[in-house]
Amino acid sequence: MKLCRFNDDRLGLVEDGSVIDVSDALSALPALPACAYPLPCHDILIAGLADVRERIEQLRSDARIPLSDVTLLSPVANPGKLVAAPVNYQAHLDETVADPVTFSREHVRRIQETGLFLKATSSLVGAGATIDIHHPDRRTDHEIELAVVIGQRCKDVAPADALSVIAGYTIGLDITIRGPEERSLRKSLDTYSVLGPWLVTADEFGDPVGRDLVLTVDGEPRQTANTRDLILDVPALIAFASSYYTLHPGDVLFTGTPEGVGPIKPGERITASIGGIGEMQVDVVAR
Structure with a gap:
């Protein structure tokens, strides 16, 4: 559904x-x-x-x-928290290591070392909104991610049980200002967390492994990957997150972005698609 x-x-x-x-x-x-x-x-x-x-x-x-x-809103209205996984594709880790000018050294570590981070729920919008560029003097990047919506209260979930606590899946855009500050600050600006275009229930979506992710900007291919290449897969991420947080219905887990992240600017249009979910288009505007 x-x-x-x-x-x-x-x-x-x-x-x-x-x-x-x-x-x-x-x-x-x-x-x-x-x-x-x-x-x-x-x-x-x-x-x-x-x-x-x-x-x-x-x-x-x-x-x-x-x-x-219709104007599409975020498929989850009131998540208690937005939990995000940094650098969770090996090829993305490789590109961050190769570009020290863009990616601060203190943020270039494997996810097992870095851990997870939280994004402010006030940053959340749906596919019918726009991404409003803040601090235009700095580089702002797109990041496509498979987003997992938790369906029940849970803590210390075993990987073997993790898929059973999922309500559904959606596309996530984790918009990011580059710089030395903590991720939670640079990724929590208003409109910098996009979910959409809808929620696909877990039973209809099926296995999250082997899902293609594609992001283009004004038709130019930027990110193309597959969830089979996640360093920590969806069950492992839920187990990791729930070992620290109690997860609640509506909590959203951004599972990490693949290689190909790049800058966006006002006037451009992002098209993001994930196999089994669909496609959404979001315009980038000046704040």
Whole structure:
């Protein structure tokens, strides 16, 4: 099942290039009292996804909206955290080592040494938004990644059990200012975390190994890779992350970008695709 959020927080089922509005399925979620405090630290749609999917099956209709007529939001509205894996493809590690001018030496280490990092949730947008360039005097790069959405509360997950805690998958763009500062700062600017175009549920997506990733800028190929080349694969990353953090429904794991990262500037268009998910186009603009 492919699920999107669109327009004014509507819920959509994506089929054959169109959207079926299934927002009434949200009534299957446990009601939250208005303005109640404290609110949960997870995404309630992802936490209640099984019930919502059951309701969606009852709401299928012939009324469809062309995808071109909707504005796509992030498929996850309220992730508790965005967890990201640095330098998780060997060829990307090789290119960072070969370019000390662009990639600060303190950030060029294997993922097992560096660990993971967090991106601010305030940086999150969907495919219908734009990437707004901050600090135009500095180099800002594109990074395509397979993004994994956690479906249940979990801690210390064994690699053999890791795929069972996943709600679904989506495309992630981890936009990055180059420089000596910590990754969490340089990657957490507004609009610098893009998820989209929709969430593909784990059962439909299947095995995350062997998925092609392609990113172009104005039609120019920049990044082409396959998830089989991840240094730490998806189960290993979930095990790694959950050994440090309790993961909650809606938490997003950016699994790392392959070689070919490069600069972007206002006026350009990024096209990103991952096998089994689809394609999204995002425009780059001046802030």
